[in-house]
Amino acid sequence: MKGTFFDLKRYAVHDGPGIRVTVFFKGCPLHCLWCHNPEGISPEKELMLLPSRCARCGDCLRACRHGVLSQEPDGEVVADHSRCTLCGDCIKACARDAIQIVGWEATIAEIVTEIEKDRSFFDQSGGGVTLTGGEPLLQAEFTEALIDELKLRGVHVALDTSGYAPEETFLRVAGKSDLVLFDLKLMDEGKHKKFTGVSNQLILHNFRVFDSKTQVPVWARFPLIPGVNDDGENLEEMADFLASLKNVKLINILPYHKGGVEKFRRLGRENEFVVFNSPTEENINGVVKFFQDRGFKAKKGG
Numbered sequence: 001m002k003g004t005f006f007d008l009k010r011y012a013v014h015d016g017p018g019i020r021v022t023v024f025f026k027g028c029p030l031h032c033l034w035c036h037n038p039e040g041i042s043p044e045k046e047l048m049l050l051p052s053r054c055a056r057c058g059d060c061l062r063a064c065r066h067g068v069l070s071q072e073p074d075g076e077v078v079a080d081h082s083r084c085t086l087c088g089d090c091i092k093a094c095a096r097d098a099i100q101i102v103g104w105e106a107t108i109a110e111i112v113t114e115i116e117k118d119r120s121f122f123d124q125s126g127g128g129v130t131l132t133g134g135e136p137l138l139q140a141e142f143t144e145a146l147i148d149e150l151k152l153r154g155v156h157v158a159l160d161t162s163g164y165a166p167e168e169t170f171l172r173v174a175g176k177s178d179l180v181l182f183d184l185k186l187m188d189e190g191k192h193k194k195f196t197g198v199s200n201q202l203i204l205h206n207f208r209v210f211d212s213k214t215q216v217p218v219w220a221r222f223p224l225i226p227g228v229n230d231d232g233e234n235l236e237e238m239a240d241f242l243a244s245l246k247n248v249k250l251i252n253i254l255p256y257h258k259g260g261v262e263k264f265r266r267l268g269r270e271n272e273f274v275v276f277n278s279p280t281e282e283n284i285n286g287v288v289k290f291f292q293d294r295g296f297k298a299k300k301g302g
């Protein structure tokens with residue numbers, strides 16, 4: 001059995017307690033218009049251009065037998081992604097590593113080997129491993145097997161999830177983790193559909209059922225996007241919802257940033273994102289205080 005990933009980060013300090021290894025699963029059932037990891041949306045491997053590394057030499061154009069690549073008048077390389085076969089010839093031709101195929105496969109043993117290299121860091125810091133994406137539960141069988149293996153090895157596992165998975169799958173797999181980082185974006189169903197592509201009903205249902213049936217601690221993760229979910233109505237509804245649960249230990253306020261914009265462009269998906277305003281420090285502190293005033297432990301960042 002193999003999983004598909006798009007990144008593995010070491011020394012992560014914002015994805016749960018302590019120093020962590022964060023494993024990014026490729027593929028997500030949501031399509032958030034503010035996504036800062038758009039290379040995690042598609043479950044398939046993808047061609048990604050890295051223009052900041054490009055010398056505009058044109059070697060990749062000559063290497064591609066499928067006419068995918070061309071150069072703008074200023075020399076910038078652009079791709080017709082729909083014609084790319086992911087053969088990798090352009091990558092071999094590029095001396096600057098300015099083209100990548102995003103997405104790689106690995107077995108449980110291979111991922112665990114990578115994770116074990118950092119054991120001393122997470123053992124000493126009270127850290128562990130965070131499984132994120134994308135959405136790990138889109139590869140539920142692999143995620144479950146990886147959690148089982150990590151638990152056998154005494155590694156603390158946090159599962160970062162959108163909550164969008166069949167109830168039985170969610171309860172079974174999330175229930176094996178030590179901590180759930182549960183993304184909560186919008187309480188209004190219509191707005192949730194508009195901005196993420198899916199209804200929030202399954203997500204809220206899973207959150208409620210998981211809270212009632214398990215003792216697993218949860219950190220609620222709230223991506224703060226001005227004009228989308230920072231209004232009083234959404235905040236009040238979110239606070240009421242979270243106050244009705246017993247296992248929510250912390251609320252992480254994650255300020256929107258525009259890091260995903262350039263990545264959407266590099267993947268040839270310019271039409272699939274929207275640029276929002278970043279929240280000011282005043283906005284962020286106001287939202288942190290809003291939740292703290294209602295008795296929650298809340299902080300900026302993960």
Ligand code: SF4
Pocket residue numbers: 047063064065066067068069079083084085086087088089090091
């Ligand atoms: S991966 Fe292959 S088909 Fe795609 S752009 Fe590169 S050379 Fe062309």
Ligand code: SF4
Pocket residue numbers: 053054055056057058059060061077093094095096097098099
């Ligand atoms: S081969 Fe590499 S450096 Fe040269 S134009 Fe293509 S992407 Fe840029």
